[in-house]
Amino acid sequence: MRVVVLDFETTGLSAENDRVIEVGAVALDGKNCVDTFSQLIHPGDYLPYQITQITGITDEMLYDKPPAAEVMPQLAEFIADRTIIAHNAPFDKKFLDAEMNRVGLQVLNPVLCTLKLARRVMPGHSSYSLGNLAQHLGIQMERAHRALDDAKATAYLWRHMYEEINAQMTQELDTAIFEDLSNKSAKQVQKLFSI
Structure with a gap:
């Protein structure tokens, strides 16, 4: 299965x-x-203080970085034709x-959520934060809270869940199977896999 694990750090919570x-x-x-992609992006304005506190990214770090219009293409x-995780x-x-639309592009690839999947495949955690x-x-x-490090951690989490599910499946895993599992309740998935 060909996937790309993606993470963004942002100036806030509103994509708009x-x-x-x-x-x-x-x-x-x-x-x-097989490859990694990492880029700081100048947002066109100063960073909110709380974002610097969370990410460690400063205005000075972004000063000479390219804008999203250069990075998104x-x-x-x-990403190409890979499923996004x-x-x-x-x-x-x-x-x-939002960022792709600003530069006239669309990415229509299937998307899988490790948070949603972990709640079904890894029951019993008090928190499902990365x-x-x-x-x-x-x-x-x-x-x-640095994008490449979070993407790498998510990739490890993905591989762990992929292997757990693959060990109990008789068919080759694809995006549709993971979408189906993500749409089942945690109890249904646990019953299916005897978790």
Whole structure:
């Protein structure tokens, strides 16, 4: 299965009003990482203080970086025809769509959410945050809330869940199977896989 694991750091929560300041992406062919994409992006305005506190990204770091209009076509080329995977995918997909629309592009690839899938495949956690799941799986996160590091952690989480599901399936896994699992209740998935 060819996927790209995607993560954005942004100036806020509104894809309509806020902008992407960093993108990180990991391309996987099956379990193998075949490429990465990482770029800081100048948002066209100063960063809110709380965003610097969360991400560690400063205005000085973004001063000479390209705007999204230059980065998004490169990202679209990197994504190509791969299924997109993200932790809390609706958030990243909103920003992907907004930034692509601003430059006249669309990315219509299927999208899978590791947060939604983890709630079904890894029951019993008090929190399904990327940091908590990474810690549970022993995944080292060098810099949480930096796009490439979060994308790498999400890729490890994805591979873990992929292997768990693959071990119990008799057919080759594809996007449709994961979409189906994501749309089932946690109890249905647990019954299906004896989790």
